[in-house]
Amino acid sequence: MARRGDTIELAVLGLLHEGPMHGYELRKRLNLMLGWGRVLSYGSLYPALKKMLRANLITEVSTTTTPTSRRPRIVYEVTPAGNEQFQRLMSEVGPTAWEDDNFDIRFAFFSSTDMEIRLRVLEGRRSRLQERLARVQAELARTQAEVDRYAGELQRHGVESVEREVRWLSDLIRAERGDEGPATAPATKPVGTD
Amino acid sequence: MARRGDTIELAVLGLLHEGPMHGYELRKRLNLMLGWGRVLSYGSLYPALKKMLRANLITEVSTTTTPTSRRPRIVYEVTPAGNEQFQRLMSEVGPTAWEDDNFDIRFAFFSSTDMEIRLRVLEGRRSRLQERLARVQAELARTQAEVDRYAGELQRHGVESVEREVRWLSDLIRAERGDEGPATAPATKPVGTD
C-alpha cells in the first residue's frame, strides 16, 4: 500500500521514465513541475535516491559518455522493477489523503500510462471532490446565518473553486473518452452540467 | 519570527477569541473550518495546548458552571498575552511559505482584526501570487512547444486558477477599501484588470 513518503519516489520514477538524469537536474525539473508552492530540498532528494538504489528501482549509469569532460555526476536510470513500481504507484487506489496529495504528480505523468489508468485517476479525484462538496454544502445549509462574514466568504470561494475543478475534470474525462487528449483551451467556455 | 508550527497556535487563539472552549470542540471547529483536506489530530492539538498553557497564552477555566453535570472538560480561555500573540501572528510578515500556508486561517479570523491588517494580508497574498504567475508564464513562454500535453494542461489550469484567485483578492481589497466587508456575490462578474 502506498505510504505518504512515496511521493518523491513516484516523481523520480516519472521523470526518469523520460530518460536518465542526475540528482541536481531531477530537483530542478521537480521544482518547476510542482512550482505552485513547495520546493524539494536536497536533504530529502538524495537520501530518497539512495533508498531507491538499494531497493533496485533505479541504477547508476556511468557518465563517461559525456564529451565535455564535466565533473563526475551520478546519472540514474530506471530499472524494470522501477517501471513496475511506477505503474503501480500511478494506478494504486489508496487513502483519500494520499491520492489527493499526489493527483498533480500523477496527472503530470499521464503520458507515461494508459487511458484506463488516466480515467480511473481522473474519476477518482472527481468523486472525492464531489463528496466533499456535498458535505460542505450540507454544513453550509445547516449553519446558514450564524457564520462569520469572512469565514463564510472563504467557504463560498472554496466551494466555487472546487466546482470549477470538477468541471475541469469532467472536460478531461470527456476528452479522454472521446480519445483526443486534454482539451487545449475550452475550459472557460460554458460546458453545461457534469 | 513566525515558525512553521505556529499554525495551530494561531488557529487556537483565533477560535478562543470568540469565547472559551475545550480541546475536543476546538478540534471539531478547526476541522470544519479547514475542511478542504487535512484534519488536525489529537496528537498535535493537545500537546500544543499544553505548550500554550506553559507559555501563558491561554488559561484553564473551571467547568463547574455547567449545569448538566457533565464529565470534567478542560475549558481554555485566552489571556491578554495570548491576544497580543494572536494579533502578532495575524499581521506578521514572514517567509512566503509561512504566509501562504496560513492565509486561509488568517482570512477566516479577519473579523478579529482591523482593516489595516486585513489589507496588508490580502495585498501580500496577491502580490506573491502575481509574482509566481509572472515566473510561471515566463517559463511557459520559454519552453513553449517542448512540454508534454498533460503537463502543459496542468500548468494552464494552474495559471487560470491563480488568476481567478487574484481577481477574488482584488475584489476583496476593493470592498475593504470601500468599507463594506467582503462582497457577497459578485466574484463571478467580469471585473476588468487588476
Add this chain to the structure above:
DNA sequence: GTTAGCATGTAAGGAGTTACATGATTTT
C-alpha cells in the same frame, strides 16, 4: 447491554526542512 460519540492524553515513528560541509566550473 452494547455501540457510538464525547473527552483527554502519550509514545513511536515518518517525512521533510534547515543548516552544515565540500568542492568544481562558469560567468561577470
Add this chain to the structure above:
DNA sequence: AAAATCATGTAACTCCTTACATGCTAAC
C-alpha cells in the same frame, strides 16, 4: 578575482500522524 551556479551529501531538528490507552455518557 569574485560571485554565481553546478553538484553531492550528512546531521539535527521540527512538525505532524498513527496507534495506543483510558473512561464517561447517550442512544438504540
